[in-house]
Amino acid sequence: MSTQISNLIPSNQELVQQRLQVAREKRAARTRSIQQIQERNMHLKNILHSNQTVPMYAVKVTVCDELRDELKLSGREKRGRVFFESQSDAVRSLKGLRFELHAFFRALRKGSFMLSAGYPLVEEDGTISSSKTVDDVLWKIESDQDVIDTFQKADSFFQDNTSTLKRPSIVIKVQKDPNAAPPPPPPAYLQNMPDPASSPTITMLSFYSFPPGGVANPEDFANLLRKAWKPFQALGRIYVAREGINAQMSVPTNVLDNFMACCQSIPELGSYMENGINIDPIPLTRDEFATAGTPAAGGEPAPPFMGLHVRVRRQIVADGLDESLDWQSAGYDMPPLEWHQKLKEEKDNLVLLDCRNTYETDVGRFEGAEPLGTENFRDSWAVLEDRLKDLPKDTPIYGYCTGGIRCVKVGAYVTQKMGFKNFTRLAGGIVAYDRTLQEEAPTEEPLFKGTNFVFDGRLGRPITEDSLGTCLTCGGETSLVSNCRNENCHKRMIQCENCRTSFLGTCSDACRHRLVRGTSVSITSRPEESKVSFKNLEDYSSGHSSPTPTVYKEIEFNTKSLIPSGSHMISGDAQGRLLAQLTSMTREGRVLELGTFTGYSTICLIEGAGNVAKITGQKGTRESGPFVLTMERDSKAFNVATAHVKAVAEHGLFEAGAEAICSFRGADVPSITSSTVSLLYEESVGVELRRVSDALAAVESIANGAEEDLSAFDLVFVDADKTRLLDYVEACLLNDRVLKKGGLIVVDNVLWKGLVLDASRHDSFSSASDDDDEDSDEETAELRRNRRARKLANKMHRFNAAIAQDKRVEVLVIPVRDGLSVIRKK
Numbered sequence: 001m002s003t004q005i006s007n008l009i010p011s012n013q014e015l016v017q018q019r020l021q022v023a024r025e026k027r028a029a030r031t032r033s034i035q036q037i038q039e040r041n042m043h044l045k046n047i048l049h050s051n052q053t054v055p056m057y058a059v060k061v062t063v064c065d066e067l068r069d070e071l072k073l074s075g076r077e078k079r080g081r082v083f084f085e086s087q088s089d090a091v092r093s094l095k096g097l098r099f100e101l102h103a104f105f106r107a108l109r110k111g112s113f114m115l116s117a118g119y120p121l122v123e124e125d126g127t128i129s130s131s132k133t134v135d136d137v138l139w140k141i142e143s144d145q146d147v148i149d150t151f152q153k154a155d156s157f158f159q160d161n162t163s164t165l166k167r168p169s170i171v172i173k174v175q176k177d178p179n180a181a182p183p184p185p186p187p188a189y190l191q192n193m194p195d196p197a198s199s200p201t202i203t204m205l206s207f208y209s210f211p212p213g214g215v216a217n218p219e220d221f222a223n224l225l226r227k228a229w230k231p232f233q234a235l236g237r238i239y240v241a242r243e244g245i246n247a248q249m250s251v252p253t254n255v256l257d258n259f260m261a262c263c264q265s266i267p268e269l270g271s272y273m274e275n276g277i278n279i280d281p282i283p284l285t286r287d288e289f290a291t292a293g294t295p296a297a298g299g300e301p302a303p304p305f306m307g308l309h310v311r312v313r314r315q316i317v318a319d320g321l322d323e324s325l326d327w328q329s330a331g332y333d334m335p336p337l338e339w340h341q342k343l344k345e346e347k348d349n350l351v352l353l354d355c356r357n358t359y360e361t362d363v364g365r366f367e368g369a370e371p372l373g374t375e376n377f378r379d380s381w382a383v384l385e386d387r388l389k390d391l392p393k394d395t396p397i398y399g400y401c402t403g404g405i406r407c408v409k410v411g412a413y414v415t416q417k418m419g420f421k422n423f424t425r426l427a428g429g430i431v432a433y434d435r436t437l438q439e440e441a442p443t444e445e446p447l448f449k450g451t452n453f454v455f456d457g458r459l460g461r462p463i464t465e466d467s468l469g470t471c472l473t474c475g476g477e478t479s480l481v482s483n484c485r486n487e488n489c490h491k492r493m494i495q496c497e498n499c500r501t502s503f504l505g506t507c508s509d510a511c512r513h514r515l516v517r518g519t520s521v522s523i524t525s526r527p528e529e530s531k532v533s534f535k536n537l538e539d540y541s542s543g544h545s546s547p548t549p550t551v552y553k554e555i556e557f558n559t560k561s562l563i564p565s566g567s568h569m570i571s572g573d574a575q576g577r578l579l580a581q582l583t584s585m586t587r588e589g590r591v592l593e594l595g596t597f598t599g600y601s602t603i604c605l606i607e608g609a610g611n612v613a614k615i616t617g618q619k620g621t622r623e624s625g626p627f628v629l630t631m632e633r634d635s636k637a638f639n640v641a642t643a644h645v646k647a648v649a650e651h652g653l654f655e656a657g658a659e660a661i662c663s664f665r666g667a668d669v670p671s672i673t674s675s676t677v678s679l680l681y682e683e684s685v686g687v688e689l690r691r692v693s694d695a696l697a698a699v700e701s702i703a704n705g706a707e708e709d710l711s712a713f714d715l716v717f718v719d720a721d722k723t724r725l726l727d728y729v730e731a732c733l734l735n736d737r738v739l740k741k742g743g744l745i746v747v748d749n750v751l752w753k754g755l756v757l758d759a760s761r762h763d764s765f766s767s768a769s770d771d772d773d774e775d776s777d778e779e780t781a782e783l784r785r786n787r788r789a790r791k792l793a794n795k796m797h798r799f800n801a802a803i804a805q806d807k808r809v810e811v812l813v814i815p816v817r818d819g820l821s822v823i824r825k826k
C-alpha cells in the first residue's frame with residue numbers, strides 16, 4: 001500500500017487551523033467595528049455634553065404596526081431615538097438617511113420601507129414624550145431635497161421652541177412600501193409547517209451521502225446545513241468532509257416530513273443519500289428523549305444530543321487509508337428484507353463479516369457473523385487482508401455495520417484494493433434492518449441478536465432482549481455500554497448496572513479513586529507544565545479552592561442511589577465549602593442544623609467545628625465547646641444521615657471514610673429506632689442527630705427553656721421546610737437561648753431558583769405573563785408556570801424583604817447555589 005498521504009485532503013489539524021484563522025479574522029473585524037462604534041458614541045457624547053447645542057439632531061424613529069407585525073420586531077426595534085450630526089450624510093441625502101436607519105433597525109429589509117416625517121410633540125421639560133407628531137401632520141421623504149427640507153424644518157422648529165427643546169428634533173415614521181418587491185416566499189418544505197416545539201415526540205435518525213463529485217467547499221456546506229436545519233429544531237452530530245456527509249440526528253416528529261423534503265432539496269444530499277434517511281421506528285416522548293443519553297454513574301441523565309453540531313472533518317469516517325478510493329463502487333447494497341432472507345437460508349455457508357469494533361459486536365451481532373475484532377475502524381484493513389487472503393476472488397462476501405457507511409468503505413477496499421468481485425453490504429445497516437423488519441415483516445424473528453450500539457448519547461438500542469456482552473468488572477451478562485467517568489480515561493466499556501454503581505461509572509479501581517479524589521480535570525501536558533482546562537468560572541473557582549475531602553462525593557452518590565427523588569436537595573460542593581468555612585470562623589464551633597436530609601451539610605458543619613476544636617482544644621458537649629445538633633423529620637433520611645455521620649466519625653473525611661460510605665451503598669441502611677444518636681468526631685466535636693416531628697416546634701421549645709443543659713449556638717443553619725422561615729429566624733432572635741449574640745443564622749434557598757426576582761417585580765406574582773417568559777430558559781419558564789413554585793417564591797421574597805428591614809440583624813444574601821442568606825444577630 002502506498003504510504004504517500006494525499007496532499008489534496010487537508011488534515012483535521014489543518015482544518016482546525018483554517019477555522020481558527022477565520023474565527024480570528026472575524027473577531028478582529030468585530031473588534032474594529034465595536035471600536036468604531038465606541039469612537040462614534042464617544043464623539044457624540046462629547047458633543048452632547050459640550051455647550052454646543054446645535055450640531056446634532058435628535059430623531060425619534062417609529063416603525064408602523066404593519067412592519068412591526070410582519071418583521072416580528074420587538075422592543076428597541078420598534079421605536080428608538082437616533083442622533084445625527086449636522087454634517088452627516090443622514091441629514092443631506094436620502095441614501096444616507098436610509099443607511100443610518102437600516103443600521104439602527106437591522107430587521108428592516110433594505111428597499112422595503114418608505115419614510116415620512118413630522119414635528120415632535122414637546123413636553124414642558126423639553127422631552128419628546130411620544131411618537132406622535134404635532135397635529136399628526138406628516139410629509140413624505142422621497143428625495144435628497146426632502147431630507148434637506150426635513151432637517152431645515154427641524155432647525156426652524158427648534159428656533160421657535162428654544163425654551164423647551166435642547167436641540168433640533170424631528171419624528172421619522174417608517175412605513176411599509178406598497179411598491180416594494182415582496183419578500184421571497186419561504187421554501188416549499190417550510191410552508192404550513194407545524195411548530196416543532198409543539199411536537200410531543202422526537203425521532204432519532206441517521207443518514208450519510210458520498211456525492212459523486214464530493215463536497216466542493218465543506219465549510220460553506222456546513223454553514224448551509226446549519227441554516228437550512230435551524231427551523232426544524234433539529235439536534236445532532238454531523239460530520240462534513242470533501243468526501244461527503246455523515247449525520248446522526250434527532251428531529252421533532254411533527255416536522256419529519258418537512259425535514260426530509262428539505263434534505264431532498266439539497267443537491268449534495270438528495271438522491272445521493274444512500275438508502276435515504278434511516279429513521280428509528282419508535283419515536284421518543286420528550287421525557288424519554290430528555291433522559292435517553294446514557295448517564296455516567298452518578299451523573300444526571302441527559303438527552304442524546306444537546307445541540308446541532310455540524311463539524312467539518314478531514315473524512316466523515318476516519319479510515320486511515322493513504323489514498324481515497326472510489327466510494328461509488330463498493331459492492332451490492334442489499335435491501336434489508338433480501339438480506340434477511342439470504343441469511344435465513346444460507347447463513348452457515350456465507351462469509352459474513354461484522355465490520356464494527358469489538359465493543360459494538362460484543363453486545364449484539366447477526367447470528368454466525370465474524371467480528372473483525374478491531375478497536376478502531378482504521379485497523380480493519382490489516383484484518384481483512386489476513387482473513388480473506390486465501391479466498392478465491394469470486395467468493396461471496398457479506399458485510400454489515402451500524403448504518404451502512406463503514407461498509408461502503410469496506411466494500412470499496414475489498415473490491416478495489418483486494419480484487420473481490422462479489423461483495424454485498426446490508427443497505428442502511430442494522431438500523432435499517434431493524435426498522436424494515438418491524439415495519440414490513442413484524443412476525444419475522446430478527447436474525448440480529450442483542451443491542452445495536454449507536455453513536456448518540458443512548459449508546460445502545462436493544463433489538464432483542466439477549467444480553468450478549470460480558471461485564472468487564474464482574475464477568476456477568478449485560479448489554480450496557482458506557483464511557484469511563486474518569487475524564488482522563490474515558491474508555492468505552494461494557495459494564496453491568498451494579499458494577500457501574502459500585503465503581504462510580506469508572507472502569508477500574510484506579511479511575512474510581514481518581515474520580516473520588518476529585519482530580520478528574522483534564523490535564524493536557526506534563527505535570528511540571530500542567531495546564532488544566534476549566535469549563536467555566538464555577539469550575540475555575542473550585543479548581544482554585546482547597547480540594548473538597550473525599551467523603552462528600554460518596555455522600556452525593558449514595559444519596560442519588562438511596563433517595564433519588566431528593567438528591568437535588570443536598571448542599572453540594574460550593575455551598576458545603578462555605579458552610580464549613582463559616583463554621584470554622586465561629587468562636588466555639590457550636591452549630592444547630594434544621595433539615596439534615598442525608599447529612600451532607602451536617603458533615604460540612606462538623607468539619608468546620610473540628611477546625612475550631614483544633615484551635616480551642618475544647619471537647620464539645622451539649623453544655624460547651626464544638627457541638628453540632630441536627631434535626632430531621634424523615635425516617636429514611638435520618639437513617640441514611642446517621643450512617644454517613646457514623647462513617648465519618650469513625651473513619652474521617654478522606655479515603656477511609658469514603659470507603660466506609662461506599663461499603664453500604666445499595667445495601668439496606670440500618671434502621672435507627674431511637675430518636676437521638678450521639679457521637680464524637682475526632683475526639684473533640686460532639687454530634688447529636690435528632691429525629692423530630694417538627695424542627696420549628698423543637699427550636700421554639702429550646703427558646704422557651706425546655707433544654708436547660710443545652711447552651712446557645714454560634715450558628716444556626718435553616719434548611720428544613722421553606723414556608724416558615726420567619727418563624728425559624730424569630731425563634732433564634734427571641735432570646736439568647738438558641739443563638740448567641742453575634743451568632744449567625746444561615747438560611748438556604750432564599751433566591752428560589754431566581755424566581756424571587758419575578759416576585760419582587762410583580763410584588764407578588766400569581767400568573768406568568770408571556771413577556772416574562774421571553775428571555776428565560778425553559779426550566780425557569782416551567783417553574784413560573786408551576787403554582788407551588790410561584791407561591792414559594794412569593795414567600796421567599798417576603799422573607800427576604802422582612803429580614804432586610806429587621807433592625808435586630810445584619811444580612812448578606814450570597815448568590816451561591818440557590819441563594820444563602822447570612823444573618824448576623826446584633
Ligand SMILES: C[S@@+](CC[C@H](N)C(=O)[O-])C[C@H]1O[C@@H](n2cnc3c(N)ncnc32)[C@H](O)[C@@H]1O
Binds near residue numbers: 631
Ligand atoms: C433541603 S433538605 C436538607 C438538605 C441538607 N441540609 C443538605 O444540605 O444536605 C430539607 C430536609 O428538611 C426536612 N424537613 C422538612 N421540614 C421539616 C420539619 N418541619 N422538621 C424537620 N425536618 C424537616 C426534610 O425531610 C428534608 O430532609
